[in-house]
Amino acid sequence: MPARGQANGNTESVDNYLKAILSLGGPEGRRVISKSLAERLSVAPASVTNMLQKLAAAPSPLVEYERHRGVKLSAAGRRRALEVVRHHRLIETFLYEVLDYPIDEVHEEAERLEHFISERFEERIAAKLGHPKIDPHGHCIPTMEGHMQEHDSIRLADVVDEGTFVIDSVSDRDAGTLRQLEASGITPGARLRVRKHTALDGYSVSIGRSSKAFDLSQETARDIRILPVA
Amino acid sequence: MPARGQANGNTESVDNYLKAILSLGGPEGRRVISKSLAERLSVAPASVTNMLQKLAAAPSPLVEYERHRGVKLSAAGRRRALEVVRHHRLIETFLYEVLDYPIDEVHEEAERLEHFISERFEERIAAKLGHPKIDPHGHCIPTMEGHMQEHDSIRLADVVDEGTFVIDSVSDRDAGTLRQLEASGITPGARLRVRKHTALDGYSVSIGRSSKAFDLSQETARDIRILPVA
DNA sequence: CCTAATAATTAGGTATGCCTAAATTTGCAG
DNA sequence: CTGCAAATTTAGGCATACCTAATTATTAGG
Numbered sequence: 001m002p003a004r005g006q007a008n009g010n011t012e013s014v015d016n017y018l019k020a021i022l023s024l025g026g027p028e029g030r031r032v033i034s035k036s037l038a039e040r041l042s043v044a045p046a047s048v049t050n051m052l053q054k055l056a057a058a059p060s061p062l063v064e065y066e067r068h069r070g071v072k073l074s075a076a077g078r079r080r081a082l083e084v085v086r087h088h089r090l091i092e093t094f095l096y097e098v099l100d101y102p103i104d105e106v107h108e109e110a111e112r113l114e115h116f117i118s119e120r121f122e123e124r125i126a127a128k129l130g131h132p133k134i135d136p137h138g139h140c141i142p143t144m145e146g147h148m149q150e151h152d153s154i155r156l157a158d159v160v161d162e163g164t165f166v167i168d169s170v171s172d173r174d175a176g177t178l179r180q181l182e183a184s185g186i187t188p189g190a191r192l193r194v195r196k197h198t199a200l201d202g203y204s205v206s207i208g209r210s211s212k213a214f215d216l217s218q219e220t221a222r223d224i225r226i227l228p229v230a
Numbered sequence: 231m232p233a234r235g236q237a238n239g240n241t242e243s244v245d246n247y248l249k250a251i252l253s254l255g256g257p258e259g260r261r262v263i264s265k266s267l268a269e270r271l272s273v274a275p276a277s278v279t280n281m282l283q284k285l286a287a288a289p290s291p292l293v294e295y296e297r298h299r300g301v302k303l304s305a306a307g308r309r310r311a312l313e314v315v316r317h318h319r320l321i322e323t324f325l326y327e328v329l330d331y332p333i334d335e336v337h338e339e340a341e342r343l344e345h346f347i348s349e350r351f352e353e354r355i356a357a358k359l360g361h362p363k364i365d366p367h368g369h370c371i372p373t374m375e376g377h378m379q380e381h382d383s384i385r386l387a388d389v390v391d392e393g394t395f396v397i398d399s400v401s402d403r404d405a406g407t408l409r410q411l412e413a414s415g416i417t418p419g420a421r422l423r424v425r426k427h428t429a430l431d432g433y434s435v436s437i438g439r440s441s442k443a444f445d446l447s448q449e450t451a452r453d454i455r456i457l458p459v460a
Numbered sequence: 461c462c463t464a465a466t467a468a469t470t471a472g473g474t475a476t477g478c479c480t481a482a483a484t485t486t487g488c489a490g
Numbered sequence: 491c492t493g494c495a496a497a498t499t500t501a502g503g504c505a506t507a508c509c510t511a512a513t514t515a516t517t518a519g520g
Contacts, residue, residue: 011476011477013476013477013478033497033498034497034498034499035496035497035498043477043478043479044478044479044480045497045498045499046478046479046480046481046498046499046500046501047477047478047479048498049498049499049500050477050478050499051477051478053499054476054477067485067498067499068484068485068486068497068498068499095351098328098358099351099354099355099358100354101350101354105350108348109347109348109350109351112346112348113343113346113347116342116343116346117339117343118338118339118342120331120335120339121325121329121339124329124330124331125329128328128329241506241507243506243507243508263467263468264467264468264469265466265467265468273507273508273509274508274509274510275467275468275469276468276469276470276471276508276509276510276511277507277508277509278468279468279469279470280469280470280507280508281507281508283469284506284507297468297469297515298467298468298469298514298515298516
């Protein structure tokens with residue numbers, strides 16, 4: 001298939017590499033090793049090497065890559081990655097708010113569409129939504145200029161003993177988990193009271209002023225990010 | 231790139247071949263010759279032969295193809311083609327009605343997105359729009375079951391002398407033309423009074439009860455379809 | 461009915477992006 | 491400092507979908 005997208009050779013595949021590097025390298029833009037990329041993208045390590053070489057060799061490269069030493073995004077690469085993340089999160093918000101999608105279906109649809117929408121589409125849905133700052137999972141939406149100020153939330157899984165928190169965000173990694181969390185009222189903005197189960201390796205939590213308690217596995221607790229109560 | 235889409239090997243490219251065959255073969259499903267397809271798709275004739283052979287050789291083929299004798303859609307191919315057309319026209323309507331796109335920009339965006347939206351997306355925008363029967367250009371939207379009842383409109387270019395008509399639809403072939411027609415009030419549903427310019431090889435038209443007259447080239451008149459006044 | 465023009469097909473190539481298997485390189489433990 | 495294991499890279503392939511050039515079919519004119 002001939003290359004798609006703008007002047008550059010930006011394809012769906014390239015977008016996904018950039019997103020993965022951004023996500024794995026964190027906001028500070030740490031070096032990312034090929035193995036992590038291969039895992040994240042469900043692709044053979046050799047394919048990663050291949051792609052990184054091509055990306056790095058391009059006229060205005062999207063990544064900085066040194067043999068055997070991992071990759072990081074160039075300024076241009078970071079810009080493109082943030083644009084794709086912006087698309088993704090705006091689309092999710094749009095599907096949820098305007099098209100009444102169930103929360104656990106927005107991710108998959110956005111994952112496909114994010115690569116193909118135009119600047120106009122981006123601008124129009126942003127306007128329609130009142131230029132939202134966070135998506136339905138609580139993740140912040142990068143600005144048009146490519147700025148993203150992360151919240152300094154922590155993972156519930158990293159809480160030592162107990163306390164009361166505000167839910168910052170919920171991972172969209174697994175649709176099933178997401179559906180369950182939503183059903184239990186564990187959504188961004190909710191107040192969460194937490195107590196650690198030392199025996200069961202998990203947590204007992206309740207929402208708001210409710211006395212109903214839920215058990216969460218350590219696994220699930222990694223998908224929830226929390227903030228101290230304001 | 232690995233195949234995208236459902237069980238079958240439906241790619242963007244295949245979709246476009248099917249749409250072109252549907253469009254060139256008309257509602258009756260006439261045989262289409264490779265040359266026309268090549269022109270329509272801006273592709274070399276050899277590429278068409280190649281693709282048709284693959285499509286026809288598939289386990290449940292989307293086309294019926296005989297060497298040197300053209301192609302037509304199989305039942306499955308027609309179903310898929312109509313689904314893509316439905317996507318296209320629903321998306322156009324959605325962009326126009328919900329996202330306030332200018333009329334001359336809806337086609338290009340829909341042309342890209344039509345291949346990537348899910349059944350759910352289709353269903354949700356259809357619901358949001360109240361299950362519309364025609365798109366903003368006046369083209370009818372195939373049903374979910376793959377039915378499309380064409381209007382028996384005629385091209386303005388085929389009008390012999392003069393008369394009054396209702397505008398059925400306007401082609402989305404050229405954005406510039408479309409923008410001009412919109413600006414002149416030549417949009418689906420409008421009443422059109424026509425008089426032929428024998429000398430200039432074109433038409434003089436006016437809209438509704440307005441006395442302002444516009445000249446239209448023969449070229450442009452091919453892009454306008456009309457119905458007798460009800 | 462034969463030939464010339466037109467259409468279609470075959471043959472052989474390009475680029476993308478993925479794969480496996482066989483080298484390498486790196487880095488950590490002893 | 492050595493040597494093994496993990497990570498990475500190279501080499502060689504596959505599928506898609508496109509291309510050009512050369513060949514073969516079909517069809518329409520004379």
